[in-house]
Amino acid sequence: MRYAYALTTALLFAGTAATMTLHQPAGAQTAQNEPGAIQVATAPQPGAPMSFADMVAKLQPAVVNISTTQKVTVSTDPLAGTPFQGQNGPGQSVTRPAESLGSGFIISADGYIVTNNHVISAGAKNAVVESITVTLSDRREYKATLVGRDPTSDLALLKIEGANLPFVRFGDSSKARVGDWVVAIGNPFGLGGSVTAGIISAVHRVTGQGGANDRFIQTDASINRGNSGGPMFDLQGNVIGINSQILSPTGGNIGIGFAIPAEEAQPIIEQLMKGKPVERGYLGVAMQDVTGEIADALGIPKDRGTLISRVEPGAAADKAGVKQGDVIVKVGGQDVTPDQTLSYLVGGLKPGTKVPLDIVRDGKPVRVVVTVATRPSEEQLAASANGGFGSDDDATPGDAPDALAAVSLGIRVVPLTPDIAQTLRLPANLRGVVINAIDPASDAAGKGLQPGDLISSVNGTPVASGKDIATAVAASKKAGRGRVLLYVQRGNIARYIPIDITG
Numbered sequence: 385m386r387y388a389y390a391l392t393t394a395l396l397f398a399g400t401a402a403t404m405t406l407h408q409p410a411g412a413q414t415a416q417n418e419p420g421a422i423q424v425a426t427a428p429q430p431g432a433p434m435s436f437a438d439m440v441a442k443l444q445p446a447v448v449n450i451s452t453t454q455k456v457t458v459s460t461d462p463l464a465g466t467p468f469q470g471q472n473g474p475g476q477s478v479t480r481p482a483e484s485l486g487s488g489f490i491i492s493a494d495g496y497i498v499t500n501n502h503v504i505s506a507g508a509k510n511a512v513v514e515s516i517t518v519t520l521s522d523r524r525e526y527k528a529t530l531v532g533r534d535p536t537s538d539l540a541l542l543k544i545e546g547a548n549l550p551f552v553r554f555g556d557s558s559k560a561r562v563g564d565w566v567v568a569i570g571n572p573f574g575l576g577g578s579v580t581a582g583i584i585s586a587v588h589r590v591t592g593q594g595g596a597n598d599r600f601i602q603t604d605a606s607i608n609r610g611n612s613g614g615p616m617f618d619l620q621g622n623v624i625g626i627n628s629q630i631l632s633p634t635g636g637n638i639g640i641g642f643a644i645p646a647e648e649a650q651p652i653i654e655q656l657m658k659g660k661p662v663e664r665g666y667l668g669v670a671m672q673d674v675t676g677e678i679a680d681a682l683g684i685p686k687d688r689g690t691l692i693s694r695v696e697p698g699a700a701a702d703k704a705g706v707k708q709g710d711v712i713v714k715v716g717g718q719d720v721t722p723d724q725t726l727s728y729l730v731g732g733l734k735p736g737t738k739v740p741l742d743i744v745r746d747g748k749p750v751r752v753v754v755t756v757a758t759r760p761s762e763e764q765l766a767a768s769a770n771g772g773f774g775s776d777d778d779a780t781p782g783d784a785p786d787a788l789a790a791v792s793l794g795i796r797v798v799p800l801t802p803d804i805a806q807t808l809r810l811p812a813n814l815r816g817v818v819i820n821a822i823d824p825a826s827d828a829a830g831k832g833l834q835p836g837d838l839i840s841s842v843n844g845t846p847v848a849s850g851k852d853i854a855t856a857v858a859a860s861k862k863a864g865r866g867r868v869l870l871y872v873q874r875g876n877i878a879r880y881i882p883i884d885i886t887g
Contacts, residue, residue: 436567440579443621445550447569447614449519449576450499450528450542452484456511487570487614488518488542489623490551491653495526495544498653499613500628501533504540518544521577532656536664536759537597538628539649540613541656552615555622557601557645560587566603568627570614580605588723589642591629596664596731596759600642601625616643625649665733666759667706668699670879671726674711677882681843681860681869682711684744689713690726693871693879704754707745709844709871709880714742730756746844793857793868793883794826795819797850800838808836809875816840816873817847827884833872840878841871857885 457479486503490496497518504516516528526544533540567581582605589602601616601624616625625643655662672678672691679686689711695702706712713720715729716739733739735758743750797817798804804818805811819837822829841847842856860868867882 436579436581439567439617439619439621440569443552443567443615443617444569444577444579445521446490446552447521447577448488448490448497449571450486450488450497450503450613451517451519452504452513453481453515453517454483454511454513455479455481485571485610486612487610487627489613489615490549491553492551493547493549495546495549496531496657497528497542497544498615498626498649499540499542500626501535501538501540503613504530504542505533505535516542518542519576520549532659534652534656534662535761536662537644537648537652539626539644539652539656541653552617552621552623554646554650555618555620555624557587557624557647560584560601560618560624560645562586565619566601566605566624567617567619568605568611568614569617570611570627572608572610575610578611582606585640587645590723590725590728591631591642596727597644597648598725599645599648599728600628601645603641603643604639605641606639622646663735664731664759665735665737665756666699667701667726667730667754668696668757669701669706670694670696672880673722675882677867677884678869678880680865681867681882682744683747683863683865684711687722689720689744691880700754700757704741705752706741706743706754709745709841710750711744712741713744715739731759735759793828793853793885794823795828795833796821797839797853799848808838810838810873814838814840814873815846815848817849817853831881831883833870833881833883836874838873839870840873842868844869844871861885 484503486499488497488499488503491498504513516530518526518528520526526546528542528544531541531543562584564584565581566584567579569577569579572578582603584601585604586602589600590598591600592598603616611627614627615623616627618624624646626646626649627641627643629642631638631640631642652662670693672693674682674684674686674689674691676686678691679688682691692701692706692708692710692712695706695708712726715726716733718724718729720726720729733756735756737756738753739756740751740753743752796819798820800810800814800816800818802812805814808818816838819833819835819839822833822835839847839853842853843860845852845856847853847856857868866886867884870881870883871878872881
């Protein structure tokens with residue numbers, strides 16, 4: 385997704401208004417918007433110019449256009465990728481040219497340039513980037529070399545051969561505040577040197593993508609294709625962000641855009657400039673957010689901590705004693721929250737660091753010390769993520785009426801046997817019960833459960849029959865909880881699912 389910014393003009397209308405004053409005791413707290421408490425400037429204050437023109441004149445020469453040429457291999461066979469082979473033999477492949485366009489900015493007089501990784505990486509699976517061209521605001525063109533890139537943070541560093549080039553420096557994005565003006569210069573849709581402005585809508589915004597770098601500056605400024613990799617400036621001309629993404633149901637601007645904060649980007653760029661790989665901390669766990677429903681099932685506060693749905697055998701978390709079902713609430717004394725996720729906190733740690741983890745286990749506090757490992761590459765992580773609850777696995781175990789047990793969750797289950805495990809392609813060491821039938825009007829069905837799913841525990845207690853589930857449900861109701869937490873496995877993927885028991 386590409387970034388661009390549109391100038392927002394605020395029209396302030398002067399007029400008269402009637403006000404009513406309420407008498408309050410001396411020393412009483414007053415409303416934040418008490419009459420006279422907020423002063424609206426009728427003339428620009430220091431740092432808030434009537435025009436951005438002087439500022440832009442200084443910054444614009446350091447912002448560049450980045451274009452790539454690519455070769456994309458495509459098949460002429462409409463059935464390519466299937467086992468079918470026509471009578472004339474397998475489909476032929478052809479190589480076609482392709483291009484990409486984005487923005488960037490020079491950070492040194494000798495030609496180092498920052499941009500987004502997706503601006504210079506091959507956009508298609510079978511694409512190869514052949515050349516990268518950098519165009520300055522005065523239309524000088526340079527061939528660029530790729531110094532390094534970091535797909536996890538979506539950052540890349542280029543180099544052009546030049547001297548005495550205009551450049552800009554990173555600023556301190558930690559001082560950015562909601563409501564501050566920001567200015568962006570870039571190349572939306574190839575329109576070089578476009579200048580736009582807006583305000584900061586949020587800082588430390590978590591978009592839900594997950595990972596160690598899911599933290600952005602949000603802006604209401606217009607975002608369009610071609611501005612990816614371009615700088616976001618504060619009013620002192622410092623780069624406080626790198627435009628990266630938009631949120632849009634249509635692909636066009638709706639006023640919700642995101643920039644990588646300079647405080648996150650600068651250390652990564654410095655590593656790339658040194659020719660060193662970017663290393664991040666890693667625990668080796670699968671994680672789930674503690675939603676209100678999960679918190680209700682576990683009897684813990686919501687929006688606090690991260691639920692561990694799986695621990696990778698032999699990984700750092702496993703060695704430290706972290707267990708499936710644990711809720712990690714602190715990392716090195718820092719709270720795990722929706723705005724400061726477990727991935728973010730751990731990813732920012734140097735591999736080899738020893739750090740305490742505060743955990744809630746079965747409702748009780750536990751502390752373990754973990755030696756942080758090195759996060760695998762995105763390619764390695766993607767290769768290990770197969771199967772899942774989005775798959776079309778409709779395998780259903782054969783009916784065994786004598787073993788079926790009706791439970792209050794709107795499901796009927798049968799104990800897992802070796803034959804059923806083989807039918808469902810489940811690991812032989814698993815234990816639990818398998819859903820045999822489900823009420824389509826139940827909360828379980830609404831949460832995506834289906835026949836063939838394995839339930840191995842309820843609220844952390846292993847189950848071997850429908851009676852075990854009913855007992856766990858009764859205990860939760862007695863404790864005043866509105867949900868139970870099922871640990872459900874489908875294929876190679878397992879996760880916790882909260883199910884309503886109030887009906």
